[in-house]
Amino acid sequence: MTAPPPLPKWADLFVLPVINLLVAFFICGLIILALGENPISALVVMVKGAFVYPGSLGYTLYYTTNFIFTALAVAIAFHAMMFNIGGEGQAALGGLGGGLVCLWLAPSLPAGIVLPLAILGAAAFGAAWGVVPGYLQARRGSHIVITTIMFNFIAASLMVWLLGGPLLQQGQQSPQTEAFEPAGQMPKMHDLLGGLGIETTSSPLNLSFVLALLVLVGFWVLIWRTRLGYEIRTVGHNPDAAHYAGINVPRTIIVAMAIAGGLAGLMSINELQGVQHRVILDFTAGYGFTGIAVALMGRNHPIGIFLASLLFGALYQGGSELDFEFQSITRDMVLLIQGMIILFSGALAYMFNPPLARFIARVAAKRLEARHV
Amino acid sequence: MKKLIKMMLGAVVAVGVSTTAYAADFKPAVVYDMGGKFDKSFNEGVYGGIKRFIDETGVEVMEFEVTNPAQREQAMRRMVNRGATVVLGVGFAQADAMDKVAADFPDTKFAIIDVNWLDRPNLRQYAFKEHEGSFLVGMAAALASETDTVGFIGGMDIPLIRAFACGYVQGVKHAKGGVDVLQNMTGTTPAAWNDPGKGAELAQSQIDRGADVIYQAAGGTGIGVIRAAADAGKFAIGVDSNQNHLAPGTVLTSMLKRVDVAAYETFKDAMSGDFDTGIRILGLAEGGVGWALDEHNESLITAEMKSQIEAASADIVAGNIQVHDYRSDNNCPR
Numbered sequence: 001m002t003a004p005p006p007l008p009k010w011a012d013l014f015v016l017p018v019i020n021l022l023v024a025f026f027i028c029g030l031i032i033l034a035l036g037e038n039p040i041s042a043l044v045v046m047v048k049g050a051f052v053y054p055g056s057l058g059y060t061l062y063y064t065t066n067f068i069f070t071a072l073a074v075a076i077a078f079h080a081m082m083f084n085i086g087g088e089g090q091a092a093l094g095g096l097g098g099g100l101v102c103l104w105l106a107p108s109l110p111a112g113i114v115l116p117l118a119i120l121g122a123a124a125f126g127a128a129w130g131v132v133p134g135y136l137q138a139r140r141g142s143h144i145v146i147t148t149i150m151f152n153f154i155a156a157s158l159m160v161w162l163l164g165g166p167l168l169q170q171g172q173q174s175p176q177t178e179a180f181e182p183a184g185q186m187p188k189m190h191d192l193l194g195g196l197g198i199e200t201t202s203s204p205l206n207l208s209f210v211l212a213l214l215v216l217v218g219f220w221v222l223i224w225r226t227r228l229g230y231e232i233r234t235v236g237h238n239p240d241a242a243h244y245a246g247i248n249v250p251r252t253i254i255v256a257m258a259i260a261g262g263l264a265g266l267m268s269i270n271e272l273q274g275v276q277h278r279v280i281l282d283f284t285a286g287y288g289f290t291g292i293a294v295a296l297m298g299r300n301h302p303i304g305i306f307l308a309s310l311l312f313g314a315l316y317q318g319g320s321e322l323d324f325e326f327q328s329i330t331r332d333m334v335l336l337i338q339g340m341i342i343l344f345s346g347a348l349a350y351m352f353n354p355p356l357a358r359f360i361a362r363v364a365a366k367r368l369e370a371r372h373v
Numbered sequence: 374m375k376k377l378i379k380m381m382l383g384a385v386v387a388v389g390v391s392t393t394a395y396a397a398d399f400k401p402a403v404v405y406d407m408g409g410k411f412d413k414s415f416n417e418g419v420y421g422g423i424k425r426f427i428d429e430t431g432v433e434v435m436e437f438e439v440t441n442p443a444q445r446e447q448a449m450r451r452m453v454n455r456g457a458t459v460v461l462g463v464g465f466a467q468a469d470a471m472d473k474v475a476a477d478f479p480d481t482k483f484a485i486i487d488v489n490w491l492d493r494p495n496l497r498q499y500a501f502k503e504h505e506g507s508f509l510v511g512m513a514a515a516l517a518s519e520t521d522t523v524g525f526i527g528g529m530d531i532p533l534i535r536a537f538a539c540g541y542v543q544g545v546k547h548a549k550g551g552v553d554v555l556q557n558m559t560g561t562t563p564a565a566w567n568d569p570g571k572g573a574e575l576a577q578s579q580i581d582r583g584a585d586v587i588y589q590a591a592g593g594t595g596i597g598v599i600r601a602a603a604d605a606g607k608f609a610i611g612v613d614s615n616q617n618h619l620a621p622g623t624v625l626t627s628m629l630k631r632v633d634v635a636a637y638e639t640f641k642d643a644m645s646g647d648f649d650t651g652i653r654i655l656g657l658a659e660g661g662v663g664w665a666l667d668e669h670n671e672s673l674i675t676a677e678m679k680s681q682i683e684a685a686s687a688d689i690v691a692g693n694i695q696v697h698d699y700r701s702d703n704n705c706p707r
Contacts, residue, residue, distance in 0.1 A: 156560075173465055276469070281531075
């Protein structure tokens with residue numbers, strides 16, 4: 001078998017992901033059919049549940065916000081060829097940092113001061129949790145995959161101890177802190193839009209979404225338009241060459257992991273300052289892990305990550321509607337659909353690459369022939 | 374058609390105790406928590422009560438299992454918007470969401486299990502005195518132990534599970550002085566509720582340290598504890614539902630927490646129209662907790678053990694023995 005011709009960039013970036021998605025949906029459709037439901041009506045419910053029903057778009061974008069932060073945390077580390085599996089722990093610690101700021105300052109200061117400080121606090125605590133594995137990798141050679149996973153457990157233990165003990169709200173038994181005062185709460189989008197005279201249904205979507213969009217732009221500037229971004233990418237491509245070129249490789253790895261931790265930490269702003277208005281246990285709910293798949297699917301590029309986050313947000317929200325509408329479809333089905341998408345666009349990403357490349361090459365050749373004749 | 378007849382029959386049954394209009398408008402809903410309704414433990418206990426209600430009345434119950442914290446409030450609102458007249462929440466983690474939703478829909482009835490600190494006129498709250506039930510199985514453990522060492526394995530390290538452990542320790546000390554209690558928690562993430570492998574490992578390590586009776590309050594993880602104890606020929610103690618049948622002969626007894634009764638009663642009361650709100654604290658006196666004695670373990674419980682446990686049970690009901698609740702001051706007396 002001869003090597004396939006290279007795939008044109010437009011096909012690689014757009015056609016291939018769409019094919020992967022369609023195949024994943026097709027297989028899920030077969031499974032839904034086997035369950036005795038109509039796959040088309042299931043798809044309609046899912047799309048309507050994610051975008052059309054009142055408030056659903058808000059939920060979709062709210063989930064999207066979580067995925068943007070955790071996926072960027074994976075992506076920046078990946079540009080330095082580091083696998084950051086520690087998004088869960090970094091986000092949990094970010095929640096602690098932002099939460100402490102709100103518990104401490106919100107009773108006395110206005111939101112305009114408290115919220116920026118909470119964002120800084122979340123980023124700082126998350127970054128601290130990313131720096132340690134980064135340091136251990138860069139200076140001591142401990143594998144980052146192992147250390148970041150272990151740091152997830154350390155973070156979980158720390159949060160259980162704090163929320164079950166020193167920070168526990170008295171008079172009840174759920175492991176959670178006191179509620180944040182209003183100054184520590186991120187404004188909700190439907191309130192802001194309502195203030196402008198646009199009536200929308202209540203949803204958890206809050207100003208953190210705008211923060212996420214700003215961070216996406218910042219990410220692009222950092223990686224492709226700054227010296228640090230260049231160093232990170234160089235280290236990722238070839239650490240030896242980077243070292244030869246005078247780049248401080250360990251320092252770059254540590255900085256990249258600090259930024260990664262900070263980005264993951266920002267996810268807590270959406271969850272805690274945005275929705276729960278207190279620090280609760282396990283608010284990370286697996287977003288840190290799903291962020292890996294989102295980053296993979298988004299090819300570590302801000303635009304790709306935004307689209308992949310939107311897709312996963314829609315799956316989360318639309319999937320829960322499936323659960324409501326169909327008795328035979330449970331939440332596990334939603335997990336299955338996600339799994340299929342990850343399988344086809346991640347693990348099997350290049351399965352359709354050679355046939356598609358040959359097909360495009362053949363079409364191109366024919367067209368060329370036709371022109372010559 | 375069959376379903377329709379069943380539903381009509383259910384309605385007829387309801388008419389017997391209430392008004393026609395009420396039965397026609399009756400639409401119950403339940404929101405399970407993250408463990409899911411088949412978690413072999415707490416949520417499944419609730420499901421048991423729901424199933425009994427469905428089987429008896431033929432009424433359809435809307436169900437939802439949440440997968441992340443934000444879905445709790447969303448699911449409750451969706452249930453009300455879909456016409457639910459009574460919504461049951463499962464577990465303390467849903468307390469905040471339930472508080473908000475119950476305030477927004479004053480005409481809908483709400484009930485929640487494992488919560489007793491909210492204040493809404495349309496909300497019924499169930500709390501259980503797990504420490505009292507744990508006290509009794511602690512006595513059983515101490516009396517059955519030959520090594521004078523017993524164990525406790527919890528799921529996730531949260532105040533609720535510490536209350537189980539604390540009641541257990543008090544029961545052990547009450548039955549017999551000088552018995553050591555080994556304590557382990559499975560973990561600090563929700564995965565701790567469903568890790569039978571780790572449960573078996575912890576049980577084995579406690580057995581190696583001399584424990585011959587191990588009480589588990591760890592959801593699905595507890596299945597591993599029961600398995601490991603059976604393999605080593607030691608005793609395990611079940612939790613929440615009657616788990617005596619899981620390994621007959623090596624499950625000494627089970628601490629019963631009747632969340633199924635709470636779930637069943639909620640819908641039954643709402644259906645018959647006498648749904649009163651407020652806080653219901655179910656302890657030994659109310660039959661909300663207890664210990665299991667059936668054909669699977671009657672050979673393990675001697676007459677002397679039985680009489681001692683029953684005497685203590687009567688004393689607790691009468692108020693002569695006060696079992697300390699860890700949650701009252703986040704502390705367990707030594």
